[in-house]
Structures are given as structure tokens and as C-alpha cells.
Amino acid sequence: MTMSLLHTTDLTLTRATGERVLHDISLRIAQGERVGLIGPNGAGKTTLMLCLTGVIRASAGAVQMDGKPVTPGGFHPDMGFVFQQAEDQLFSPTVAEDVAFGARNLGLSGAVLDRAVATALDRVGITGLADRPVHHLSGGEKRLACLAGVLVMDPRLLLLDEPSAALDLRNRRRLIDLLRGMDQAMLIASHDLELVLELCPRVILIDAGRIVADGAARSVLGDAALMARHGQEVPHSLIYHARVDHAHPRHIV
Numbered sequence: 043m044t045m046s047l048l049h050t051t052d053l054t055l056t057r058a059t060g061e062r063v064l065h066d067i068s069l070r071i072a073q074g075e076r077v078g079l080i081g082p083n084g085a086g087k088t089t090l091m092l093c094l095t096g097v098i099r100a101s102a103g104a105v106q107m108d109g110k111p112v113t114p115g116g117f118h119p120d121m122g123f124v125f126q127q128a129e130d131q132l133f134s135p136t137v138a139e140d141v142a143f144g145a146r147n148l149g150l151s152g153a154v155l156d157r158a159v160a161t162a163l164d165r166v167g168i169t170g171l172a173d174r175p176v177h178h179l180s181g182g183e184k185r186l187a188c189l190a191g192v193l194v195m196d197p198r199l200l201l202l203d204e205p206s207a208a209l210d211l212r213n214r215r216r217l218i219d220l221l222r223g224m225d226q227a228m229l230i231a232s233h234d235l236e237l238v239l240e241l242c243p244r245v246i247l248i249d250a251g252r253i254v255a256d257g258a259a260r261s262v263l264g265d266a267a268l269m270a271r272h273g274q275e276v277p278h279s280l281i282y283h284a285r286v287d288h289a290h291p292r293h294i295v
């Protein structure tokens with residue numbers, strides 16, 4: 043078996059109030075694998091990502107990245123986390139400075155740093171916003187700036203929390219094409235199930251902090267009863283294709 047890039051065992055989070063938000067989450071993500079993380083509002087998707095990246099400490103269980111423990115509060119440049127709320131991530135005066143922050147922490151400086159920042163801005167299509175104050179960006183532009191700030195560190199695992207939220211159709215398509223062309227592993231939490239279907243061969247469905255399904259995207263997303271039980275709907279493209287298949291059976295006798 044190939045070694046997992048990310049590996050969690052029995053990750054559990056109980057809040058101070060006694061509420062258990064994550065229950066015994068055990069999962070593996072292989073190098074280069076793209077995994078969708080779906081589930082209803084409040085299921086625990088963001089909380090799981092915060093635990094995976096060591097932003098918050100789980101009450102029990104362990105997270106390993108490339109065989110090494112992920113220590114809460116540590117610097118883990120191998121894991122690039124794009125927050126759901128861009129405001130939680132952006133804090134420098136300008137877009138370029140914000141994108142430069144992580145790369146500077148990795149030791150880049152001078153022309154090498156400038157080149158890395160320019161490349162990251164170009165990849166997400168916001169070169170023209172380099173000198174803009176971050177609080178003068180639109181919601182979608184902020185999300186792209188956050189993504190650039192993570193890509194500049196060239197992480198081996200990207201954790202994207204609602205990456206298409208606030209993006210217009212052109213930028214959503216640009217994002218999908220960009221992510222599809224990347225060879226990093228990804229965990230993508232999203233309610234945009236068509237995006238998940240396009241990008242992720244595997245999907246994990248969580249509800250009330252537990253993994254309730256983990257399998258091939260088409261079998262999880264296409265399971266109408268499973269999806270309905272957890273407040274989800276089968277994405278239109280799967281329904282449409284099923285209807286087309288039904289209307290034009292492959293085996294005509």
C-alpha cells in the first residue's frame with residue numbers, strides 16, 4: 043500500500059460545552075488525491091479542516107502529515123488552508139504583501155520572493171490587484187487572493203473551505219480549471235456539488251461530526267437515498283445523465 047500523505051486516527055473534538063463536534067474521524071488522503079468533503083450546514087467540515095491543519099487542537103486522536111504528527115499551533119507549510127471567510131486570512135496592507143507573507147516565512151526573499159508572488163497572483167488571475175489594499179477587494183477577489191497566498195508556498199496538500207463561494211461563473215470556472223491542473227492533494231469542502239463532481243474522484247460525506255460515507259464520487263453523490271438522509275440532493279448533472287442513459291439504453295435488442 044502506498045503511504046498516505048495525510049492520515050488521521052479517531053479524531054474527536056468535544057467543545058467546552060460538552061458538545062461533541064467530531065466523532066472518531068479516521069481518514070487517509072494519498073499523495074495527489076482530490077477528495078470532496080460534503081455535508082449539511084454545521085456538519086463539522088470547517089472544524090475538521092481546522093483540526094487537520096492544527097489550527098485547533100482535537101480532544102482525542104491524531105493527525106499525521108507525511109508520517110509526522112501535526113502539532114496544534116505549529117507552522118505546517120506543507121498544508122495550505124484556504125479559509126471559508128477570506129477576512130480570517132487576509133491581514134496585510136496590500137494583496138502582494140499578503141501573498142508574500144507565507145513565502146517570506148519559508149525563507150524566500152528579494153527577486154525570488156517577488157517572482158513567487160507574481161506567479162501566484164498570475165495563477166489565480168489577479169495580477170492587476172497586486173497593489174490594492176485587501177479591504178478594497180470584492181468578496182470573490184478576496185477569495186482568489188487567499189488562494190494565491192496559499193499557492194505561493196507550494197503546499198503538498200490544499201485544504202479548501204468553500205472555494206467557489208462568492209466567485210462569479212468565470213472565476214469559478216477559472217478556479218476549477220486551475221485546481222484540475224494541479225498535482226497537489228486536495229480536500230475540498232463545498233456545497234457546490236457540481237464543482238466537487240468535476241474535481242474529486244472521491245467524496246466523504248459527514249453529518250453531525252461523523253463520516254457517513256466515503257467512496258467514489260459518483261456512487262456517494264448519486265445515491266439519492268443517502269444524500270436525502272443527510273440533507274443533500276443528487277447534483278443535476280448526475281440526474282440528467284441518468285435520464286439520458288435511460289432514454290437511450292446502450293443495449294437495444
Ligand SMILES: Nc1ncnc2c1ncn2[C@@H]1O[C@H](COP(=O)(O)OP(=O)(O)OP(=O)(O)O)[C@@H](O)[C@H]1O
Pocket residue numbers: 057063081082083084085086087088089090
Ligand atoms: N468557535 C466555535 N465555538 C462553538 N461552536 C462552534 C464554533 N465554531 C463552530 N461551531 C459549531 O460546530 C459545529 C460544526 O461547525 P462547522 O463550521 O465545522 O460546520 P460546517 O460543516 O463547516 O458548516 P457549513 O456548511 O455551515 O460551513 C456547528 O454546530 C457550529 O455551530
